[in-house]
Amino acid sequence: MIELQNVNKWYGSYHALVDVSETIHKGEVVVVCGPSGSGKSTLIRTFNRLEAIQSGRILIEGRDIHAPGTDVNAFRSRIGFVFQQFNLFPHLTVLQNCTMAPMQLHGLSRAQAEERAMALLAR
Incomplete structure (x- = not known):
């Protein structure tokens, strides 16, 4: 890869x-x-x-x-990184931070993005 x-x-x-x-x-x-x-x-x-x-x-x-x-x-748009000094958007929840890119860049619905985000967060 x-x-x-x-x-x-x-x-x-x-x-x-x-x-x-x-x-x-x-x-x-x-x-x-x-x-x-x-x-x-x-x-x-x-x-x-x-x-x-x-x-x-x-x-x-x-x-x-x-x-x-x-x-x-x-x-x-297909690569994700978390850097040493990462910053979440402070006005959004963790879930909103995790769903923003999949919805805006890849066109996922809110439900699809939240399902993927919750699976990643649970992992």
């Missing part, structure tokens, strides 16, 4: 990701751990194109997500 092939990312002269290669299969659970500054957040941010890579390839479902011409908005 996700394949990294010799991914490199620099910030100026700092080489944050050095030839990272890995394959993550559908349903597989992977933990990215390491000391502060080791590139964990940078790596994860490249999966959603929040960070550009300078070389290598990242394939999701066989598609190179950093290839020129990739519709970033369409791609991102």
Whole structure:
């Protein structure tokens, strides 16, 4: 499902990701751990194109997500992330926060979105 092939990312002269290669299969659970500054957040941010890579390839479902011409908005509409310092909309309930994107981006009815959200929250 996700394949990294010799991914490199620099910030100026700092080489944050050095030839990272890995394959993550559908349903597989992977933990990215390491000391502060080791590139964990940078790596994860490249999966959603929040960070550009300078070389290598990242394939999701066989598609190179950093290839020129990739519709970033369409791609991102199928990806969900929870960051270290995530923020919910404070004026909404947890359920409303969880159902907003499925309803607005994927056209689910409120009932469908709430059913999916409750299953995820129960899990």
